[in-house]
Amino acid sequence: MKYENIYIEEEKQWATITINRPTKLNALNKRTIEELHVAFKELDEDPEIKVIIITGTGEKAFVAGADISEFAHFSVKEGRQLSAMGQKNLFNLIENLTTPVIAAINGFALGGGLELALACHFRVASSNARMGLPEVSLGVIPGYGGTQRLPQLIGKGRAMELIMTASMIDADKAFAYGLVNHVVSPEELLPLCEKLASRISNNSTVAIKHAIKAVNAGFKYDADGYAVEIDAFGHCFGTDDFKEGTTAFLEKRKADFPGS
Ligand code: COA
DSSP, rough: OOOEEEEEEEEESSEEEEEGGGGTTTTHHHHHHHHHHHHHHHHHHOOOOOEEEEEEEETTTTEOOOOOHHHTTOOOOHHHHHHHHHIIIIIHHHTTTTEEEEEESSSSSEEHHHHHHSSSSEEEEEETOEOOOGGGTTTOOOOSHHHHHHHHHHEEEEEEHHHTTTTEEHHHHHHHHHSEHHHHHHHHHHHHHHHHHHHHTTSSSHHHHHHHHHHHTTTTTTTTTHHHHHHHHHHTTTTTHHHHHHHHHHTSSSSOOOOO
């Protein structure tokens, strides 16, 4: 697929996806969601890519939401479809990806933009970032998983207040809430994410894949997280990465994981 609204930069072990619609503050239109779907799937299937970082172009916005101009005239049926397809094709896809995904929040992360960050495995923000779910100010609610993932991350009361007031919080408050793991200057944002990506890349990709699955299971109403953990833990014992990791430890050397 030829990308129009995103671009991808690949390093040795990780890739950075940049959403590139600066004149619309990187708002997520249909085309961008389709491109992100393809990009995430392709990068996840690439064994060389061990971490994916997602960010927005420019210094102003990560993503300022779903593209309001596209859905302003939607019917009930179309609204439902927009939410269902978005959740399936992008937001749930990212959450359940086997490759770790870091959101580098470089400015406004509003509505669908915050929901995109919430679907990632963890988040890092620059000091100028502003986050919120302003949907009720438009007469709608968050539809890309925000009503579920925000309370999971920051607690029900804080999420209710943010959603009901439609207000934005700054990076320091997001850090205090546990919404983002680190706050750094705009210049330090991508270098820190790359440092974290490098650290993750040294570890077993197979074990990380199982860890993501087990952690996610704890947040699903129809899954027993402890049972998923037992299965995933057991599965690791049959992998080459486990043999290499334990052997390297016993031989007092750094592990060189084959990724299988
Ligand atoms: N959908 C579509 N277009 C958007 C957008 C969105 N979610 N967010 C910003 N844009 C567009 C604006 O319409 C404007 O386009 P134009 O120049 O063609 O008129 C451009 O991006 C710049 O935005 P602007 O509002 O002029 O910038 P600002 O600095 O004054 O305000 C925001 C920044 C983020 C506060 C403001 O753009 C905003 O409130 N955006 C919508 C946020 C939102 O409600 N998101 C949830 C959607 S469900």
